[in-house]
Amino acid sequence: MGSEESNEPTFTWTARQLASCCVWSPERPDTTVLFAAEELARYLQRIVGRDIPVAARPELSQHSLAVAPFGSNFTMPPSASPLVGFTIEPGADAIMVRGDTSSALLRGVYRLLQELGCEWSVRGRLYETVPTAATETFCLRAYRSAPRFQSVVYCSDIITWHYTQPEPLRERIVEDEELADWMAKTGATSFFFIRHPFDTKSAIEELQKSFSTRGITVEVGGHVLPTPLDRQWFPRHPEYFPLTHGGRRSETGNLCVSHPRARALVAEQAGHFLTAAGYAGALHIWGADVFGGGWCHCTHCEKLSPQEQSIVVCNAIAERLENAGVRVPIYYLAYHDTIEPRLRIEPHPMVWCEFAPRERCYGHHIGDRECGVNEHYRAALESYIQLFRGRVRAFEYYGDAILFFGCLVPIPRVIASDLATYEALGVREVSFLQFGQFSRWAYAPNFTAFAAASQGIPIGPALERLWSQWDGKAQVVGSVFADLEETMRALVRYGDVRLPPKRRTQRSDLRRALSAHLPRFTAMADELDSHRSPSLHALALLVRYTQTVFEGVAHELDTGQAADAIFSHALSILQSVDRTYKGVWGEFDLAVIHDLYKAAHLVPGWS
Incomplete structure (x- = not known):
């Protein structure tokens, strides 16, 4: 279509x-x-x-x-x-x-x-x-x-609005009023505020008018499965909470899905996410975003896969809402430990699958059968499409400055091919994770390609128009981005950019790619700087930041030693970039992400 x-x-x-x-x-x-x-x-x-x-x-x-x-x-x-x-x-x-x-x-x-x-x-x-x-x-x-997809969605973690800090919040709202305007002009249908258990809000109310006026639906939820079960219940009813592998009840994680009272409490309270927002058109019920998934291992739950524990809860919430006369989609998450379709339980007709292949290869499109990594994800996706009878959304990370560690990763042709594959497979909805102005600056080609391809419009002319918007230097910018796309597609094939891949073959492939492509960054940055344009200079600094990050990755691959000094230098490169380019996320959150990954080796199973 x-x-x-x-x-x-x-x-x-x-x-x-x-x-x-x-x-x-x-x-x-x-x-x-x-x-x-x-x-x-x-x-x-x-x-x-x-x-x-x-x-x-x-x-x-x-x-x-x-x-x-x-x-x-x-x-x-x-x-x-x-x-x-x-x-x-x-x-x-x-x-x-x-x-x-x-x-x-x-x-x-x-x-x-x-x-x-x-x-x-x-x-x-x-x-x-x-x-x-x-x-x-x-x-x-x-x-x-005729719409190519039933829903075209943009989303962001609600914590990145810094909603308890007035100044960053005001700036981020201004950024996203621009985003809402562009979304409407390019065919988007929804915006999803992703909540975590530590959040105290489900949506940013100040943006509601910008979205509703333009007919853009707001969606709520996220990694909220631990939230509806009040942790204050734990001392009196530890049996409501998950049993760990070690045989003890834990107030962290999700719930004991086999306990009928715990399941009923979660189903009852989950509906409050919708009423609290007041205008939500969908509810996402995802498990705790922790290693191991936070699932229950009691005698009864042990018989259920993580996927089945998740779908049991989603079904219970859907049934309760349906009985109350509320018909909104409930989204089950296929992600990390639920990415494989190990389901023997029929999803409720109101429950959709949100397929989030975060560790996929972004050097190849999702349907590329020459890519073993993506072939694995595509096969899982096809099974989910059958299990959910087509009720599937592809959740993509094209503007994820955490996954890409703030690096410049233009992959417009991968995106166009991805969306063609998703449509051909029968995926009905697509979404794009991003973090405000920083993402719209660093991943502008990805936004542009996604918006065009989601409407069935060729991406070439759209990209040409984008290149011309950098001080009219279309030929220069287009040439640099073409080189960057070729370079980055050779590098972003293994998940988190900041963390060297775990598999030996991926590590050796990455090291060869770094040897071939790292020298190219300097010429790209120098070309941008030679035109004495503030916007091209800011872009050149982002190129140099990207180069330095991958120099740090190469150092860790070669020596097995932490490259903290190199990554700190990378961060310092972006400190001089004006906030009109890097936005609230680049000013406040990027440094936090650097600290988070610096400590990654302390988290079992991450690094």
């Missing part, structure tokens, strides 16, 4: 014609439809250089808009087939846009504006292109878009 242009005739509109028009909306538009009408009028005004009013037209259906002159007698023709997504229907005297939902209508408006020459940028509204020539002519053809 994807977007299609029809074989119907082309209609030529001039800027002068558009200047004589009004944006017509239904009489009682909802918030998103009204925003779509006003947004269309705002951009048309910038294109033609004069005010474009918005007015109501009673015959327009709820999810439709029209651009037509005052006094025109246009009619809204019936759709030839059931509408899924949106349509753009130009004529000689009017341009119609309609969607199957309010948010689909808004996506249609943004697509129409693209047809009129507007170009969006993940770097922010400042970098958008809006044509302003009064003599401009536009050739428009009927356009029907």
Whole structure:
């Protein structure tokens, strides 16, 4: 599925014609439809250089808009087939846009504006292109878009908003208001706030208006399975809590899923995540993000795999919500110790699988049968698709500055091939983990490729537009990113960038790749610096940071000794980068991540 242009005739509109028009909306538009009408009028005004009013037209259906002159007698023709997504229907005297939902209508408006020459940028509204020539002519053809994926989602750990610290919180909200704007313009449907047991919030309320106005659904939950079972129950009812391998009950970890009262308490309390947020459209119930998974090993639970313990809880929550008349998707997580589909229990129809192949190879696409690592993940995914009857979301790490340790990792062609594979396999939803402005800076090609490919749009032209947004140095930036993509695809094949791979073959492969590619970074950075541009200099510093990180990895591979001094030097390189580029995450969180990985050798099973 994807977007299609029809074989119907082309209609030529001039800027002068558009200047004589009004944006017509239904009489009682909802918030998103009204925003779509006003947004269309705002951009048309910038294109033609004069005010474009918005007015109501009673015959327009709820999810439709029209651009037509005052006094025109246009009619809204019936759709030839059931509408899924949106349509753009130009004529000689009017341009119609309609969607199957309010948010689909808004996506249609943004697509129409693209047809009129507007170009969006993940770097922010400042970098958008809006044509302003009064003599401009536009050739428009009927356009029907059927979504490639049911949901296109961006997500981030809620702790990275620093919601207990007013200044970083304010800055991060500003960053994500830009993200929400770009998400709507590029076809996203949802935003997921990932919560951990130590969090005290399920969502950032200050962003709700930015999302809801644009028809973007908010999702909540995350690694919250330990949270609904209040730890204060432990002294009185230790039997509610997981039994460790050592034979003792532990108040850390998840719960004893075989205990009916513990299961009922969790199912009851989990619904509060939805009511606390007040506007959530999905609930993610993931186990504790700890080594070993925090699962129970009592006599009864020992008979269940970690996957089955997880699905038992997800099913119980789904059943309770369904009985209460609440029908929202509940997401089971296939990740780390649940990545293999060891399930003998049928998932409830409201339960979806969230497939998160974090340790996959990002040097090859997920369907590349020449890559043994990804072949393993793809086979697991195919089994999950069967077990969940297609209710599967691919959770991807294309903007994960933790996995990539803040390094510059452009993999747009891997992403385009990934999404083609996911669609072919029957995956219905895709998501993209990111950390605000830092990710939009360091992984801008990945955002751009994901947004285009998720809509079925070729990534090449989208990337060309992105390259031109670095001070107009499209050829320079495009060439450097092409070299970076080739280099990084040879290096990011083993999981966490900061930690040398565990397997002997992966270690030797990485060492050979480092010998071949490490010398290339200096020339890339020097080329960017030679143009004396602040934005290219910031990018050059990120290239040098990436080079230094991999020098540290090479040192640890060669000597078996910690490369703390090298990694500290890498961090110092980014200290001079302005926060307008590296954002809140680069200013506050990157140093914390460095400390976390520095201590990784103290955590059993990690390093």
